[in-house]
Amino acid sequence: MLRHIDIRDMLIIDRLELSFQPGLNVLTGETGAGKSILLDSLGFVLGWRGRAELVRAGAEQGEVTAAFDLPAKHAGRAVLDEAGIEIEDGEVILRRINTRDGRKTAWINDRRVSGDVLRKLSETLVELHGQHDDRGLLNPRGHRDMLDEFATLAPDIAKSRVSWRALSVAFKALMAAEARIAEARAEEDYLRHAVEELDKLMPEPGEEATLDTRRRMMQAAEKIRADIIKASEAIGLHGADGMVSDATRWLGGVTDKADGALDEPLAALERAALALDEAGQGVARCLDHLSFNPSELEDVEERLFAIRGLARKHSVTPDELGNFANDLRGRLAILDGSANDLMSLEGDLQTAQAAYDAGADRLRAKRVKAAKALDKAMAAELAPLKMERAVFITEVTDTDAGPDGRDDVSFTVATNPGAPAGPINKIASGGELSRFLLALKVCLTATDAGLTMIFDEIDRGVGGATADAVGRRLAELAAQGQILVVTHSPQVAALGGHHWRVEKHQTKDRTISTVVPLDTDARVDEIARMLSGDTITDAAREAARALML
Numbered sequence: 001m002l003r004h005i006d007i008r009d010m011l012i013i014d015r016l017e018l019s020f021q022p023g024l025n026v027l028t029g030e031t032g033a034g035k036s037i038l039l040d041s042l043g044f045v046l047g048w049r050g051r052a053e054l055v056r057a058g059a060e061q062g063e064v065t066a067a068f069d070l071p072a073k074h075a076g077r078a079v080l081d082e083a084g085i086e087i088e089d090g091e092v093i094l095r096r097i098n099t100r101d102g103r104k105t106a107w108i109n110d111r112r113v114s115g116d117v118l119r120k121l122s123e124t125l126v127e128l129h130g131q132h133d134d135r136g137l138l139n140p141r142g143h144r145d146m147l148d149e150f151a152t153l154a155p156d157i158a159k160s161r162v163s164w165r166a167l168s169v170a171f172k173a174l175m176a177a178e179a180r181i182a183e184a185r186a187e188e189d190y191l192r193h194a195v196e197e198l199d200k201l202m203p204e205p206g207e208e209a210t211l212d213t214r215r216r217m218m219q220a221a222e223k224i225r226a227d228i229i230k231a232s233e234a235i236g237l238h239g240a241d242g243m244v245s246d247a248t249r250w251l252g253g254v255t256d257k258a259d260g261a262l263d264e265p266l267a268a269l270e271r272a273a274l275a276l277d278e279a280g281q282g283v284a285r286c287l288d289h290l291s292f293n294p295s296e297l298e299d300v301e302e303r304l305f306a307i308r309g310l311a312r313k314h315s316v317t318p319d320e321l322g323n324f325a326n327d328l329r330g331r332l333a334i335l336d337g338s339a340n341d342l343m344s345l346e347g348d349l350q351t352a353q354a355a356y357d358a359g360a361d362r363l364r365a366k367r368v369k370a371a372k373a374l375d376k377a378m379a380a381e382l383a384p385l386k387m388e389r390a391v392f393i394t395e396v397t398d399t400d401a402g403p404d405g406r407d408d409v410s411f412t413v414a415t416n417p418g419a420p421a422g423p424i425n426k427i428a429s430g431g432e433l434s435r436f437l438l439a440l441k442v443c444l445t446a447t448d449a450g451l452t453m454i455f456d457e458i459d460r461g462v463g464g465a466t467a468d469a470v471g472r473r474l475a476e477l478a479a480q481g482q483i484l485v486v487t488h489s490p491q492v493a494a495l496g497g498h499h500w501r502v503e504k505h506q507t508k509d510r511t512i513s514t515v516v517p518l519d520t521d522a523r524v525d526e527i528a529r530m531l532s533g534d535t536i537t538d539a540a541r542e543a544a545r546a547l548m549l
Contacts, residue, residue, distance in 0.1 A: 001482045002042075002126070002452045003091075004067040009059035010044070010098075011037045012513045018500065024478035026496030027486045027515070028526055035486045035502045037513055039128075039456060042066065045096045046126055047106065047118035054098050057510065061099045068092050068125050068452075076124035083117045085109055094118070128454045129437055138424065138433070144367075144409035147394060150444050151370030156363055157404050163356040164403040170352040174345040181338045184331050191332050194314070198325040203307045208318035211304040218297045228287055235280045244273050356401070363405040367396050371409070374443060381439035385473070386466040387432065390415045392439075411440075434458040435466075438473050452482045459489040467491035490530035494547035499523045523548065 007016040016038075029035055044054055045064035055062040070076050070090050080087055085108050096106040096118070106118045148157060184191065235241055248269045255262040311318045371394035378392040391414040399408035412421040415432055424436060438458060459470045471492035477483055478497070487493055499518045504511060518526055527547060528540035 001069045002066065002484070003069055004065075005042060005045075006063075006065040007038075007041045008063045009056040010041045010054050010062040010064060011056060012504070012511050013037060013041065014056065014512050016513075016515055018515055018517075020482065020484065021498045022478075022482050023497035024475050024495060025482070025484045025498045025500070026493045027484065027500050027502060028488070028493050028530065029502030030504070031488075036456075038502065038515065039454065039486065042126070042454075043128075044098065045094050045106075046122035047096070047115050048122065048128075055100050059100070061097055063095070063097045065093065065095045068094070074124065076121050079117070079121045079124060080108070083108070083111075083113060085111050085113070092121075094121075124451070126452045126454060128456065129441070129458060140410050140423070143394075143411050144404070144407065146411075146440070146444060147367060147370055147374060147396075147409045148404075150374050151366055153363065153366060153370075156359070156366060160356070160359045160363055160405055161403040163352070163359045164401075167349075167352040167356045170345070170349040174342070174349050177338075177341055177345050181335065181342070184335045184338075188332075188335060191328050191335075195325060195328050195332060197310060198321060198328070201303075201306055201310060201321075203310070203318065203321045205319045205322060208304065208307050208311075211300055211307070215297065215300050215304060218300065225287070228283060232280065232283045232287065235276055235283065241273070241276045241280065244269055244276060248273065360401065360405045360407075364396065364407055367405075367407055367409065370394075371396050377443040378439055381442050381473070382435065384469045385435040385439060386462075386469065387415075387435055387439075389417055390432070390436075391421065392436065393421050434460065435462065435470065438470060438477075441477060442473050452484065453477065455483065455485040455487075457486055457488065459485075459487055459492050463489065464491075471495040488530065490527045490544065490547060493523075493527050493530060494544065499526065501526050 001022060002020050004017070004019050007013050009015075027035055027038065040054065041064050044062075045066045068076075068091070070087065070092055072090070076092065077087065080092065087109065093109055094106070095110075096104060098104050104115075106113050106115065108118065108121065148154070248266065251262050251266050251269065255266055307318050307321065311321055314321070314324055316324050374394050375392055382388060382390050382392065393412045393414070395410050395412055397408045397410075398406060400406070411424050413424045413427050413432075413436065414421040415427055419427075421427070424433070438455075441453070455474065458474075459467050462470060467489040468491040471489065472495060474483055474485055474492060475495045475497075485492060485496070493499065500515050501518055501522070502513065502515050504513050506512075516522075524541050524544045525536055527544035528536045531543055532540035
């Protein structure tokens with residue numbers, strides 16, 4: 001709900017502060033006094049597209065600030081949460097500046113925001129209606145939403161969207177599986193041949209390095225084997241080992257006659273014998289390791305080259321051949337199990353389609369029923385607005401399936417008996433459009449919680465009893481929220497709960513527009529002026545008081 005607006009240096013407004021109230025707020029004044037400028041300023045702070053030049057002549061910048069109250073469950077709170085903007089005490093303050101060079105800057109609760117965030121929030125705060133309303137009644141894209149609101153179909157639409165997502169997921173899964181299978185079939189021969197080669201070879205991780213080491217050792221074995229044999233012979237019985245054994249035997253035979261002088265040399269020889277024995281065993285083991293069948297080298301080289309060849313062929317490292325083989329087997333498994341997989345996915349898709357179709361059929365039935373109820377309610381509302389001969393028809397037709405069902409909704413009218421029905425914006429005149437719009441808003445149970453509705457000269461082209469009926473419908477709507485109405489109709493103005501007069505004052509060098517709140521006596525004079533013109537008579541005042549009863 002709009003609480004306050006502060007306008008500075010915008011068009012012909014120097015400084016203007018207004019505080020609005022719940023209910024029906026009426027703005028009147030002479031033609032050209034500046035009522036549209038007030039709406040332009042409000043539209044500017046809300047981020048709506050409007051006039052390009054808004055800054056008052058002689059000023060460096062124009063500024064508009066607007067304060068709104070947001071109830072606990074107001075839709076605007078979700079927009080603020082998404083933008084990371086905090087709200088205190090249920091109040092949100094919009095401020096927007098327009099500099100002389102055309103730059104525009106906006107803030108929400110002192111947090112600078114983009115135009116997109118401002119417009120998203122403003123859509124939840126204010127709804128503007130007039131003879132050229134292109135966001136509601138005249139825009140066919142919004143007709144289905146209006147009917148759904150009338151029928152309270154939000155829970156059904158939520159279920160439909162869940163079903164649509166499930167259907168989309170099932171469809172994409174089937175398409176992806178079919179694409180994988182088609183790709184696999186295109187290379188089936190290659191896959192089977194490659195897997196056969198890999199299965200035949202069965203390379204192990206690290207095997208290539210082991211084979212390479214073994215191959216190089218066998219190639220070097222013959223070069224070092226002769227020297228190792230000589231070393232073995234030098235250590236053996238006829239070499240160092242034998243001489244140490246002989247020396248130990250000789251010294252052992254005379255050690256008792258040397259008075260201990262040979263004890264240490266004899267011990268050292270025994271240690272040497274042990275070391276020579278250990279060295280001899282190691283050399284023997286090495287000779288055993290270097291012993292190989294010449295055909296073994298051929299086998300090792302053949303397997304090593306086969307592993308390296310397959311790795312190059314498939315552009316992987318030798319150690320990655322095992323995982324690569326598993327990947328190929330997986331792709332073949334898709335082919336081998338494709339029939340069952342496709343049957344399962346097709347079953348999932350059919351189940352999801354059936355669930356979506358059932359929900360869409362329920363939505364269609366409820367929309368058709370609601371359309372008849374809306375048409376009946378509209379007929380009842382149009383009669384007091386002196387359009388009892390007009391026919392309002394809500395058409396529900398087929399369209400492409402989507403999250404919200406398979407229905408297209410359009411409002412058509414026939415303003416005269418026997419005349420063909422057509423799109424509302426093509427058939428109805430300006431005054432008729434206004435009354436159709438007002439009747440529709442009444443049928444749609446009026447405003448959302450906390451939403452401010454603005455009607456810009458919606459009563460143009462009607463007068464007398466019709467204007468009175470328009471005013472009473474506006475008052476009925478206003479009882480559920482807040483309405484600002486710009487009007488030239490005394491019948492509408494008389495029903496306002498709060499009344500302002502827009503005035504224009506001209507000095508030597510400039511024109512200034514102001515807005516004056518009216519008390520009861522001033523309201524009588526203003527409505528009398530609207531009835532009789534510039535000369536306000538006692539009879540006009542009496543007529544004004546009668547309207548205000």
